[in-house]
Amino acid sequence: MFGRKKRPEPPADEPVCIVSAADTLELGMVTELFQEQGLPFLTKEVLPAGGLFRIAAGFAPCGMDIYVRASDAQRAQALLDGIHFRALPGEEQEM
Numbered sequence: 001m002f003g004r005k006k007r008p009e010p011p012a013d014e015p016v017c018i019v020s021a022a023d024t025l026e027l028g029m030v031t032e033l034f035q036e037q038g039l040p041f042l043t044k045e046v047l048p049a050g051g052l053f054r055i056a057a058g059f060a061p062c063g064m065d066i067y068v069r070a071s072d073a074q075r076a077q078a079l080l081d082g083i084h085f086r087a088l089p090g091e092e093q094e095m
Helices: 024-036 051-056 070-080
Strands: 015-021 042-046 063-069
Touching: 015 024, 015 070, 024 063, 024 070, 063 070
Parallel strands: none
Antiparallel strands: 015 063, 042 063
């Protein structure tokens, strides 16, 4: 009755966030790598609390989440293994 239900796997074509790029350097490295490998991706700007105020004041934040299809997630992660990134919130970073 109160057993946990297994979380379903996302559909193969559903976008999943593979990495969060904190700055334009990280964003450029990932997007160039994915483009060179023919791996389709999407980006979504992440505005921190007060982000719109910072943009109006002239400080443009550049946090970007990078998404790939769920079916491409393992391939994308393999490509990223050689690049050092900050962990996503809630993830532990390996040392």
